[in-house]
Amino acid sequence: MTHxxxxxxxESQIKQQxxxxxxxxxxxxxxxxxxxxxxxxxxxxxxGILSMILRGELITPPSDLVDRSLYNGLFTLHxxxxxxxxxxxxxxxxxxxxxxLMIGAKDMAFPKLNAIAFWLIPIGGILLLSSFLLPxxxxxxxxxxxxPVSIQNPTGYPINGQTIWLLSIIVLGISSIMxxxxxxxxxxxxxxxxxxxxxxxxxxxTVLSAQxxxxxxxxxxxxxxxxxxxxxxxxxxxxxxxxxxxxxxYQHLFWFYSHPAVYVMVLPAxxxxxxxxxxxxxxxxxxxxxxxVASFGISLVSIFVWVHHMFASGTPSWMRxxxxxxTMLVAxxxxxxVFAWTATVWRSKLHLDTPMLFALGGVVMFIxxxxxxxxxGAVAFDLHVNNTYFVVGHxxxxxxxxxxxxxxxxxxxxxxxxxxxxxxxGWGKIHFWLTFIGANLTFFPMLPxxxxxxxxxxxxxxxxYAGWNIxxxxxxxxxxxxxxxxxxxxxxxxxxxxxxxxxxxxxTGLEWATTSPPPTENFETIPTVTLAPYxxxxxxxxxxxxxxxxxIKRHGN
Amino acid sequence: MMTPILEKIALFISVxxxxxxxxxxGQQSYNWMPVAATAEAKHVDDLFSFLVALGSFIFLGVVxxxxxxxxTCRADENxxxxxxxxxxxxxxxxxxxxxxxxxxLWIGWQSxxxxxxxxxxxxxxxxDLKASESGNKSMLIAQKIPNQIEEIEVxxxxxxxxxxxxxSNITTSELHLPQNKRVRLILESEDVIxxxxxxxxxxxxxxIPNHRLNFTFTPLKEGKYKLHDSQFSGTYFALMEADVYIxxxxxxxxxxxxxxxxxxxxxxxxxxxxxxPRQLIRSDWPTIExxxxxxxxx
Numbered sequence: 001m002t003h004x005x006x007x008x009x010x011e012s013q014i015k016q017q018x019x020x021x022x023x024x025x026x027x028x029x030x031x032x033x034x035x036x037x038x039x040x041x042x043x044x045x046x047x048g049i050l051s052m053i054l055r056g057e058l059i060t061p062p063s064d065l066v067d068r069s070l071y072n073g074l075f076t077l078h079x080x081x082x083x084x085x086x087x088x089x090x091x092x093x094x095x096x097x098x099x100x101l102m103i104g105a106k107d108m109a110f111p112k113l114n115a116i117a118f119w120l121i122p123i124g125g126i127l128l129l130s131s132f133l134l135p136x137x138x139x140x141x142x143x144x145x146x147x148p149v150s151i152q153n154p155t156g157y158p159i160n161g162q163t164i165w166l167l168s169i170i171v172l173g174i175s176s177i178m179x180x181x182x183x184x185x186x187x188x189x190x191x192x193x194x195x196x197x198x199x200x201x202x203x204x205x206t207v208l209s210a211q212x213x214x215x216x217x218x219x220x221x222x223x224x225x226x227x228x229x230x231x232x233x234x235x236x237x238x239x240x241x242x243x244x245x246x247x248x249x250y251q252h253l254f255w256f257y258s259h260p261a262v263y264v265m266v267l268p269a270x271x272x273x274x275x276x277x278x279x280x281x282x283x284x285x286x287x288x289x290x291x292x293v294a295s296f297g298i299s300l301v302s303i304f305v306w307v308h309h310m311f312a313s314g315t316p317s318w319m320r321x322x323x324x325x326x327t328m329l330v331a332x333x334x335x336x337x338v339f340a341w342t343a344t345v346w347r348s349k350l351h352l353d354t355p356m357l358f359a360l361g362g363v364v365m366f367i368x369x370x371x372x373x374x375x376x377g378a379v380a381f382d383l384h385v386n387n388t389y390f391v392v393g394h395x396x397x398x399x400x401x402x403x404x405x406x407x408x409x410x411x412x413x414x415x416x417x418x419x420x421x422x423x424x425x426g427w428g429k430i431h432f433w434l435t436f437i438g439a440n441l442t443f444f445p446m447l448p449x450x451x452x453x454x455x456x457x458x459x460x461x462x463x464x465y466a467g468w469n470i471x472x473x474x475x476x477x478x479x480x481x482x483x484x485x486x487x488x489x490x491x492x493x494x495x496x497x498x499x500x501x502x503x504x505x506x507x508t509g510l511e512w513a514t515t516s517p518p519p520t521e522n523f524e525t526i527p528t529v530t531l532a533p534y535x536x537x538x539x540x541x542x543x544x545x546x547x548x549x550x551x552i553k554r555h556g557n
Numbered sequence: 558m559m560t561p562i563l564e565k566i567a568l569f570i571s572v573x574x575x576x577x578x579x580x581x582x583g584q585q586s587y588n589w590m591p592v593a594a595t596a597e598a599k600h601v602d603d604l605f606s607f608l609v610a611l612g613s614f615i616f617l618g619v620v621x622x623x624x625x626x627x628x629t630c631r632a633d634e635n636x637x638x639x640x641x642x643x644x645x646x647x648x649x650x651x652x653x654x655x656x657x658x659x660x661x662l663w664i665g666w667q668s669x670x671x672x673x674x675x676x677x678x679x680x681x682x683x684x685d686l687k688a689s690e691s692g693n694k695s696m697l698i699a700q701k702i703p704n705q706i707e708e709i710e711v712x713x714x715x716x717x718x719x720x721x722x723x724x725s726n727i728t729t730s731e732l733h734l735p736q737n738k739r740v741r742l743i744l745e746s747e748d749v750i751x752x753x754x755x756x757x758x759x760x761x762x763x764x765i766p767n768h769r770l771n772f773t774f775t776p777l778k779e780g781k782y783k784l785h786d787s788q789f790s791g792t793y794f795a796l797m798e799a800d801v802y803i804x805x806x807x808x809x810x811x812x813x814x815x816x817x818x819x820x821x822x823x824x825x826x827x828x829x830x831x832x833x834p835r836q837l838i839r840s841d842w843p844t845i846e847x848x849x850x851x852x853x854x855x
C-alpha cells in the first residue's frame with residue numbers, strides 16, 4: 001500500500017465516521033442540531049404530503065377523494081406533525097446548533113440531556129404516524145383534541161388513535177421541557193467573557209424568551225394531555241360532561257400553552273430575521289436594545305392572551321373584553337420589531353442573496369399575519385370568522401409564511417457554517433420565488449373564503465366557495481413542488497459544493513469567527529467579547545479579502 | 558439624490574395616497590362579507606371596515622418602505638462596506654412604540670364600543686342564566702317584556718339539528734325566524750361541543766353539553782340561509798347543516814300554522830351513512846352512528 005493511498009483510506013474513514021455520527025447517540029450540540037434539522041425536515045415533508053391530500057379533496061366541493069374519517073385523521077395529523085414535529089423542534093435544532101457558537105461556549109450545559117431530548121423526537125413522531133395503521137384509525141379530533149369528541153371511542157379498542165396521539169404529545173412535551181432547561185442554563189451560565197446581556201445577538205434573546213415560555217406554559221398542556229388520557233382510557237371525568245366533567249376546562253389548559261406556543265415558534269423566527277437582515281444590509285440592527293427587550297415583552301404579554309381562542313365558548317363578556325385588550329397589546333412589542341427591521345433596511349446597502357430574500361419575504365408576509373391577528377383580537381369580528389378559513393389563513397401566514405420562511409432563511413444563511421460548503425445561489429432563488437408565490441397563492445384565498453363563512457375542518461363545502469379553493473389547492477401543489485429545488489440544492493451542495501470560507505457573508509457574530517464547519521469544541525480558545533453586536537462598518541466586516549480565491553469566485557460574478 | 562424639500566413633498570404625497578387607498582379598501586371591505594341579515598351584522602361590518610382601513614395603511618407604509626429600499630438601495634456585488642452607521646434614534650424609537658400603542662388603544666376602544674352595541678343580550682347574561690336556575694334576574698327580564706321575544710330552542714347532536722318552538726309547541730328540522738322581532742335562541746347540545754353559525758348573521762356561539770346558553774338578536778333581511786356547525790364535532794361534521802329562513806311576520810305566522818304537520822327529516826349525515834358516496838380512498842374507520850331524528854311533536 002502506497003503512502004498516499006493509506007492517507008486516502010484514513011481520510012475516507014474519517015469521512016465515514018463523520019457521516020455515521022449522525023446516527024449515533026452523539027452529545028456534540030452541532031451533531032444534535034443537524035440531527036434535529038434533518039429529522040424534523042422529514043416530518044415537514046410527511047405533513048406537507050398530508051396537506052396536499054387535504055387540498056386535493058378540497059379542490060372540488062363534494063367529498064370524493066378520501067372518506068370523512070380519513071379526512072379528519074389527515075388534518076389532525078397534518079396539524080400535529082407540523083406543530084410538534086416540524087416548527088417547534090426544527091427551531092430547537094437550529095438553536096442547538098447556534099446558541100453555544102453564538103455565546104462562545106464549547107457545548108450545551110447538559111450534553112447528554114440534549115441527546116435524550118433529541119431522540120425522543122423520532123420516537124414520538126414514529127409512534128404518532130404509526131397510528132394510521134391501527135384498526136381504529138389515527139386520532140381524528142383535530143390538533144386541539146377538544147373533548148368530548150376526543151374521548152369518544154366508537155371502536156371500543158383499549159388503544160386507539162387518540163391514545164397514541166396523547167402518548168406522543170406527552171413524549172414530545174417531555175423532550176421540549178428537557179430542551180428548555182438546557183437552553184436556559186446554557187444561555188444564563190455559559191456565555192464567553194465580555195458577553196453581557198446587551199451584547200448577545202438577538203437570536204439568543206429570542207431563544208431565551210421562547211424557552212422561558214416553554215418552561216412556564218408547557219406543563220399545562222402535558223398535564224391536560226395526561227388528564228385526557230385518563231378520561232379516555234380509564235373512565236375518569238375531568239372533561240367528560242356526561243359525568244360532571246368540564247370540557248371547557250380542557251380548552252383553558254390547552255390554550256394556556258398552545259397560544260404562547262405560537263410565540264415559542266415565532267420568536268426564534270424573529271431572531272433569524274434580526275441576524276440575516278443586518279448582514280445583508282451592512283447595517284447595525286436599528287434599535288437593538290428595543291428589539292431585545294421587545295422579545296421579553298412578547299413573551300410576558302403572550303401568557304395572558306389564551307382566552308381569545310375561546311371567545312365563542314360561552315365566555316362571559318368581562319373576560320372577552322379583558323382578553324381582547326391583552327391580545328392586542330402583543331402588537332406593540334411586535335410592531336417595534338417590524339419597524340426596527342424596516343429601519344435597518346432603509347438607506348442600506350442591500351444584498352439580495354437567498355437568505356435575505358427569504359427574510360424579507362417572511363417579514364412582508366408576517367405583516368399580513370400580524371394585521372389579521374389584531375383583527376381576530378377584536379371580539380365582535382372574531383365571533384364572525386372564528387373557526388372559519390380566515391383563521392386558517394391568518395395562522396398559516398404566521399407559521400408557514402413567516403416561520404417556515406425564516407427557517408429557510410436560516411438554513412441558507414448558516415449552511416456554509418454547518419457544512420463547510422456553499423449552496424447554489426441560482427437554485428436558492430428559484431426555491432424562494434416558487435415558495436413565495438406558492439405560499440401566497442395557497443394561504444391568501446383562505447382569507448376571503450373565511451370572511452364568506454367557509455368553516456374550517458370540513459371535507460365538503462358549498463359550491464359558492466369553489467373558486468378560491470381551487471386557487472388554494474393549486475398553490476398548495478406548487479408549494480409542495482417548491483421544496484424539490486431546495487432538497488436537490490442542499491444534497492448536491494453538501495457533497496460537491498464549493499468550499500465555504502469561514503465568514504462568507506462578512507457577518508458579525510462569534511459563530512463566524514471559527515472555522516466552517518467548526519471544530520469539536522467550537523473554538524480553539526474561548527473568545528473574549530469586546531464589541532457591541534452587529535458592528536457592521538468595522539474594517540474586518542467590510543472588505544472582501546482579495547487573497548481569498550474562493551471569496552472572489554463567489555463574489556466576483 | 559433628491560433634495561430634502563423634494564423628499565418631503567414625495568413623502569407627503571405618498572402618505573396622502575396611502576390614506577386614500579386605505580380608506581377606499583375600508584369601503585370595499587363591505588363587499589367581501591356575505592349579506593348582512595341581522596341588525597347586529599351591520600355593526601360587525603363597520604368594525605371590519607375600520608380594521609381593514611387601518612391595517613391597509615400599516616401594510617402599505619411598512620411594505621412600501623421595504624420595497625422602496627429594495628429598488629433604490631441595492632449594493633454592488635463586492636461592496637461590503639457599511640450602509641448607514643445609525644444604531645438607534647431615541648425619538649424615532651419612542652415614536653414607533655407610541656404609535657402602535659395608540660393604534661392598539663384606538664382599535665380596542667372601537668372594538669369594545671361595537672361589541673357593546675351588538676347587545677347580543679344572552680351573551681351578557683350567561684352568568685344571570687346560571688343564577689336564574691335558582692330563580693331571579695332573567696325571569697324578571699322575561700316578565701318585563703312578555704311576548705316581545707320569540708324563544709326558540711336549538712338542539713344539536715352528532716350530526717343533526719332540531720328546533721323547538723315552545724310557545725307554539727312545534728318541533729322542526731328547519732329554523733324559521735320572524736323578521737324585525739327580537740329572537741332568543743336557547744342552545745343545547747346532547748353530546749359534544751357544537752357551534753351555532755350562520756355567516757350572514759355574523760356571530761357564533763358554542764353549544765356546550767350540560768350548559769344552556771342563549772343569545773338574543775334581531776333578524777332583518779328576509780331570505781334563506783344556511784346554519785353550519787362551527788365547532789368540530791366528529792366524522793360527519795361537514796354535513797351538519799340546516800336551512801334557516803327569515804320570514805316576514807305574515808309568512809312566519811302562516812308557517813307556524815302549517816308546521817304542526819311537518820315530519821322531521823333525516824339528517825344529511827344519516828343519509829350519507831346509509832348510502833356511502835364514491836370516494837377514491839376509503840379507510841372505513843369505525844365512527845359514531847349519526848343520530849336519528851326526533852319523533853315528531855314530542
